[in-house]
Amino acid sequence: MSPHHCPALLISAPASGQGKTSFTAALARLHRRAGRRVRVFKTGPDFLDPMVLACAAGTPVLQLDLWMGGEPEVRARLHAAAAEADLILVEGMMGLFDGVPSAADLAQTLGLPVLAVIDANALAQSFGAIALGLARYRPQLSFAGVAGNRVASTWHTRLLRESLPPDLLWFGALSQSSEGALPERHLGLVAAAELDDLDARINTLADGLAASLGGCLPLPEPVEFAPALLPFVEPWLRCRRIAIARDAAFCFVYAANIELLLQAGAQLIEFSPLAGHALPECDALWLPGGYPELHLQALAARTDLMAQLHAHVQAGKPLLAECGGLLALLTHLQDAAGQGASMAGLIPGAARVGTRLAGLGLQQVDLPEGRLRGHSFHYAEAVIGLAPLAHALDPNGAPTREAIYRVRRLTASFVHFYFPSNPLAACRLFME
CATH class of the missing domain: 3.40.50.880 (Class I glutamine amidotransferase (GATase) domain)
Structure with a gap:
């Protein structure tokens, strides 16, 4: 087997509840509209976010977890995805550096560049300070850029963008509009099967993200994914x-x-x-x-x-x-x-x-x-x-x-x- 190369991003945030799933769904839908084959994964244990992301990308969403599944399984799944996809998106869990192993651990192990989604509600220039802290906290981590969530206006967006240092790219923003909001309950997002209008909500999110990007939708740089295979499973349950x-x-x-x-x-x-x-x-x-x-x-x-x-x-x-x-x-x-x-x-x-x-x-x-x-x-x-x-x-x-x-x-x-x-x-x- 040979390595496969595919553009990829790990989408994380400073904390839970910042809008990672909404942004990942919007980005996946935009690239899918552009005719690209998108594979999306979820870091760590989660059932609800993958349901939404599968709807956005049109493909099943699997877990990547260095502890539950182990590094060989993670590498095998990404290598297989890179062979068939034009873009790989990995949604992180919790905050970027939270947990052991964290989303940052996964990104660093696999060489995935990180895109941070930051809830910008009630933030202006401090947005840049948070983004800079995330980008510099672990120097070995490849940090691609940042996106905003719950942005109030065009003027608000300008303040956020201008707060960023030149080497942090702007990946767009989602607005405070409730039309595309993903409803939640005590265990997280409401299950995708319970939302009759989920597809419309994702389209609304994608439209908003596209508008904030001014029609520009570049692909991130390709990442090399080393060869790996999932272990062979014996037919222990044949005919059961x-x-x-x-x-x-x-x-x-x-x-x-x-x-x-x-x-x-x-x-x-x-x-x-x-x-x-x-x-x-x-x-x-x-x-x-x-x-x-x-x-x-x-x-x-x-x-x-x-x-x-x-x-x-x-x-x-x-x-x-x-x-x-x-x-x-x-x-x-x-x-x-x-x-x-x-x-x-x-x-x-x-x-x-x-x-x-x-x-x-x-x-x-x-x-x-x-x-x-x-x-x-x-x-x-x-x-x-x-x-x-x-x-x-x-x-x-x-x-x-x-x-x-x-x-x-x-x-x-x-x-x-x-x-x-x-x-x-x-x-x-x-x-x-």
């Missing part, structure tokens, strides 16, 4: 039928997890509990995370499905329940407003979704199937009447240590597993 709940209540699924299950030979069957679908005939079941607390009454009314879940577990068939999937299997679930409903009752216990974070951070856990990595991010406090099979650990020493529960071949926890972190261990969760 895995049912996956997929709807607004169960929507947090890494595209790489689906890819791995298919590579392992599984037959994937999606169904929607909210739409009234019965549990498909299957050998194993996956209830991913999502928002069961927003659909309490609809889920509580599915007593037929609850009975099918009980029968599935009693038959000794595997069931993986992650975060929202765990909440749906408890005896009782209450939302932040205090409204509650009975759930499946496969795991004795109750939970309430609150208004403050209850679990956050990267997680690693040693299971009988092997070591798996993933992350935790939830607002739910749970009291569960089972002894945990194991506890996860945060590699950075943060306090979140999620418990993993097991009943027969049912495995449940607040951890969202990243299957490529250990393909065989992940597949074993779906084996009897």
Whole structure:
């Protein structure tokens, strides 16, 4: 294999909530309109931003994470993308230097130039000071330039541009207009599937960015991506039928997890509990995370499905329940407003979704199937009447240590597993 060269940018910010996803979506859509093939990736654990970015770029959005997936996986995905794309965009997570590993770590490891998006609301010339600090904080980092978000006017834009030193390029701005704004809720952006007008919102963002650039849309300099291959996945799940709940209540699924299950030979069957679908005939079941607390009454009314879940577990068939999937299997679930409903009752216990974070951070856990990595991010406090099979650990020493529960071949926890972190261990969760 030979190296591939492709223009690329890592889009980051001084902090979360600065507008990275909106800007990345707008930039991807503009280049797509120009007839370019755009591949977009997301740094670190995230389900919601990739849904929006996939709509903007018209291609699936995968994770790049130096810890969950490892550097070889990251390099393999970028090398493959560079072979087919005209532009690669990588949206960072949190602030540029936040976390271990950070978006800056990824950019420096791979030689990706950084574009910083800065929320310019209530900023004028101080915009340049923030941009300069980001650019100079780590000298080894390649820093391409800066863009503004929530810019109030043409005059405001001029002040921002003039505050930048000559060696920091201006990459345009998004305005304060609410027409293209991406709505949010407690776990981040509202899921893309719930926004009927998402495409129109992205077009509005792209139009605004194009106007701020004056019709100029240059490509960044090409980056060399070294040859790398993803590890071969054995057909451990050949002919096994895995049912996956997929709807607004169960929507947090890494595209790489689906890819791995298919590579392992599984037959994937999606169904929607909210739409009234019965549990498909299957050998194993996956209830991913999502928002069961927003659909309490609809889920509580599915007593037929609850009975099918009980029968599935009693038959000794595997069931993986992650975060929202765990909440749906408890005896009782209450939302932040205090409204509650009975759930499946496969795991004795109750939970309430609150208004403050209850679990956050990267997680690693040693299971009988092997070591798996993933992350935790939830607002739910749970009291569960089972002894945990194991506890996860945060590699950075943060306090979140999620418990993993097991009943027969049912495995449940607040951890969202990243299957490529250990393909065989992940597949074993779906084996009897």
